[in-house]
Amino acid sequence: RIIMGIETSCDETGVGLARLFEDGADDAAEPRVELLADEVASSVELHARYGGVVPEVASRAHLEAMAPTTRRALATAGLSLSDVDAIAVTAGPGLAGSLLVGVAAAKAYAAALDVPLYGVNHLAGHVAVDTLEHGPLPKPCLALLVSGGHTQLLRVDDVATKITELGSTVDDAAGEAYDKVARIVGLPYPGGPPIDKAAKEGDPEAIAFPRGMTGPRDAPFDFSFSGLKTAVARWIEAAERQSEPIPVPDVCASFQEAVADVLTMKAVAAAREYGIGTMVISGGVAANSRLSALARERCEAAGIELRVPRPRLCTDNGAMIAALGAHVVAADLPTSPLDFSATPALPVSTVTVR
């Protein structure tokens, strides 16, 4: 069956197509899913001058990009709308006005084509996307989800039906910290890629930035990045007061090291605590070179299999929603009613909305 996935939770309009193989295998076998198309139209340049996503601008951009992006995805896959057997759409979490555009489009397509419609969880999609690249997920697996809006450790018993949050950030998301620190040191938005690049020329041990939430009384699987951001700002202010030149590469490398250190330390500790042998890292920050290198090192030392989807699949896209939709279809879950609504604060434990 062909599943179309629609994603509009933030500033990317994504339409993906995935094929679900049903080779008559026994029910116990994990579904096999293949990527057919992944088209993304981003409005990120429109937000760059504001240093962050402007919701009204994002909604309008989704409205304009929805139909052409859908046409491009179908053309890439060599399919037509009538070939689509089911539709999945991000129901939340995300920006209300952005989510609404995708949900309305998905409902219209589903009604017109008379195919089942599933409102699904964006965060579960970030995990499910890995099956397009690395095949079925072992059960259970641990997911470290690190993006512009979220930083969570998840226990995934079944990506379509059972996801449990083990911990999350108590303040800023990891990507948000990258974006704020970039602004502080004068690098463009979004801050992840330029900091990653600048850090390559710097010394990660030049400045000892704090590791948030790692004290003995802190929740073991929660994160905090706002203190780190403040520490970077203070450090820059102090250097400026002394009229010293700012060693941007060293600041970036030291900041990046602090983020990667805490994320990987806690993820490995959670995998150990729950006896989980596979870790998936996803979300935009998973594209960070230091994070994946350190995770690889520490997972190897701990005997944990590490899976990181290619960067293109880590940031928001429609393929991740098509992939999750395929797993939902394979699990034979009930469809979402045509009157379901976008849910900006949808918890990760709700994989499909009813």
Ligand code: ATP
């Ligand atoms: P959501 O939390 O809803 O998934 P989002 O759209 O902001 O929201 P993504 O598109 O997955 O999330 O990720 C964007 C974030 O990833 C930005 O904060 C960006 O700075 C960060 N990012 C992208 N590339 C890198 C990188 N190489 N290193 C660090 N951070 C990065």
Ligand code: MG
């Ligand atoms: Mg984005």
Ligand code: FE
């Ligand atoms: Fe996302």
